[in-house]
Amino acid sequence: MIKFNNVTKVFNNTLKAVDDLSFTVNKGEIVGFIGPNGSGKTTTIKMLTGILSSDSGEISINGHDIKREPLEAKKSIGYIADSPDMFLRLKGIEFLNFIGDIYKVPSDVRKKRFTEVCDRFGLTDSLNAPMLSYSHGMRQKIMVAAALVHNPDVWILDEPLIGLDPKSAFELKAMMREHADAGNCVFFSTHILEVAEKLCDKVIIIKKGKSLYDGTLDNLCSQNTGKSLEQIFLELTENE
Numbered sequence: 335m336i337k338f339n340n341v342t343k344v345f346n347n348t349l350k351a352v353d354d355l356s357f358t359v360n361k362g363e364i365v366g367f368i369g370p371n372g373s374g375k376t377t378t379i380k381m382l383t384g385i386l387s388s389d390s391g392e393i394s395i396n397g398h399d400i401k402r403e404p405l406e407a408k409k410s411i412g413y414i415a416d417s418p419d420m421f422l423r424l425k426g427i428e429f430l431n432f433i434g435d436i437y438k439v440p441s442d443v444r445k446k447r448f449t450e451v452c453d454r455f456g457l458t459d460s461l462n463a464p465m466l467s468y469s470h471g472m473r474q475k476i477m478v479a480a481a482l483v484h485n486p487d488v489w490i491l492d493e494p495l496i497g498l499d500p501k502s503a504f505e506l507k508a509m510m511r512e513h514a515d516a517g518n519c520v521f522f523s524t525h526i527l528e529v530a531e532k533l534c535d536k537v538i539i540i541k542k543g544k545s546l547y548d549g550t551l552d553n554l555c556s557q558n559t560g561k562s563l564e565q566i567f568l569e570l571t572e573n574e
């Protein structure tokens with residue numbers, strides 16, 4: 335479970351990237367985080383994962399405060415960053431084992447986990463090649479496999495579908511649904527409104543770091559009868 339309470343982040347003493355934002359992601363939920371460019375999505379995700387420190391407010395993951403108990407909180411998190419370009423000199427298999435070592439996952443357990451994900455993504459044959467030779471989509475897929483090596487409860491994904499081919503995007507969306515249905519939570523940012531519409535139990539729409547809407551899509555659509563999510567999103571974010 336994610337609790338994000340009254341969190342604010344100011345850059346350079348002037349820019350409020352996240353402004354008194356609060357939301358909750360419950361077990362069993364997929365929550366889509368949507369908002370225009372520069373609205374504060376990545377900043378929020380970096381605070382959730384402990385990469386950035388908030389200026390005020392409280393953030394907890396499965397009951398562990400990200401500042402006071404960072405290791406406990408981070409053990410529950412599987413995080414996919416918005417750029418998969420890291421550790422590129424390692425081979426795919428070396429990278430997965432490196433992450434498995436960090437989380438102290440026994441080798442037979444980690445192998446079973448990443449083999450399943452890599453098979454679903456059609457990545458198994460590339461694991462012995464350096465990641466420098468991977469396409470953007472292949473790098474994205476190896477990041478997903480690595481993020482799941484320690485079987486985290488809470489998935490936090492920053493624009494995870496960018497660069498994935500249709501089959502891989504289909505598999506990742508199915509994995510997100512399976513993970514939530516197993517009683518875990520998935521929080522992801524996206525600009526693809528159709529994905530949010532089809533996949534999410536709840537959406538949070540932000541602009542200038544403030545929440546404009548937090549709730550189910552059914553509720554949002556019933557407040558705006560006859561309009562597509564795209565129309566509703568544009569009206570909400572342009573009227574602010």
Ligand SMILES: Nc1ncnc2c1ncn2[C@@H]1O[C@H](COP(=O)(O)OP(=O)(O)OP(=O)(O)O)[C@@H](O)[C@H]1O
Nearest residue numbers: 345346349351369370371372373374375376377378
């Ligand atoms: N390290 C930083 N220093 C200064 N300003 C920053 C920093 N990181 C982000 N910002 C600013 O904070 C605001 C929110 O940025 P953020 O990356 O969180 O937006 P976003 O919603 O993820 O955008 P996008 O959809 O384009 O990825 C922007 O105005 C951005 O310029």
